[in-house]
Amino acid sequence: MKVLKLSAQGLPQSWISLEQAVLHYAADEVRWEVGAQVALFRGGHNAETGLQSQISVSSIIGTKGVPNINPFDLKPGLTNTKLFARDRNVCAYCGLVHYEEELTREHIIPFAQNGKDHWMNVVTACRACNHRKSNRTPEQARMPLLFAPYIPSLWEDFILRNRRILADQMEFLMAHLPKTSRLYT
Numbered sequence: 654m655k656v657l658k659l660s661a662q663g664l665p666q667s668w669i670s671l672e673q674a675v676l677h678y679a680a681d682e683v684r685w686e687v688g689a690q691v692a693l694f695r696g697g698h699n700a701e702t703g704l705q706s707q708i709s710v711s712s713i714i715g716t717k718g719v720p721n722i723n724p725f726d727l728k729p730g731l732t733n734t735k736l737f738a739r740d741r742n743v744c745a746y747c748g749l750v751h752y753e754e755e756l757t758r759e760h761i762i763p764f765a766q767n768g769k770d771h772w773m774n775v776v777t778a779c780r781a782c783n784h785r786k787s788n789r790t791p792e793q794a795r796m797p798l799l800f801a802p803y804i805p806s807l808w809e810d811f812i813l814r815n816r817r818i819l820a821d822q823m824e825f826l827m828a829h830l831p832k833t834s835r836l837y838t
């Protein structure tokens with residue numbers, strides 16, 4: 654389980670571990686929190702009061718400090734896992750849902766025809782369809798795309814890169830998605 658770390662302005666920064674989150678709390682860097690309490694850490698006892706210190710960690714925290722991600726010049730890295738998640742494990746040619754082991758990164762304009770390895774030139778395809786299309790464009794292969802590729806937004810990228818997102822974190826991120834996102838369906 655990860656904590657969603659945002660800048661004080663509310664822009665996503667990273668997924669961090671509970672331990673990393675506690676360090677932010679201990680350093681008094683947490684400016685605000687949303688979502689449910691996901692962990693409670695107990696520390697030492699105060700010598701004078703005898704009270705035990707404790708840190709309650711929320712699923713979403715806004716931290717002070719200079720943001721390390723500028724959302725306007727960020728291009729989400731392309732990985733197969735994120736690509737398959739973007740396309741919801743659906744093959745762009747036969748339209749069937751497949752297990753991840755059966756899926757491939759398919760270049761719409763193939764490498765052999767100078768196609769690029771970029772979000773806009775890749776779709777998820779099953780092995781059979783990828784093999785059948787081979788080094789041809791969809792037009793040449795007469796295999797029309799069933800859906801179009803797109804570059805995930807910063808917010809989508811945060812959804813695509815974590816497979817175990819808590820309900821309140823998902824709700825928070827989904828609220829920022831463009832209406833065109835496939836993650837809505």
Ligand SMILES: [Zn+2]
Nearest residue numbers: 744747779782
């Ligand atoms: Zn297929």
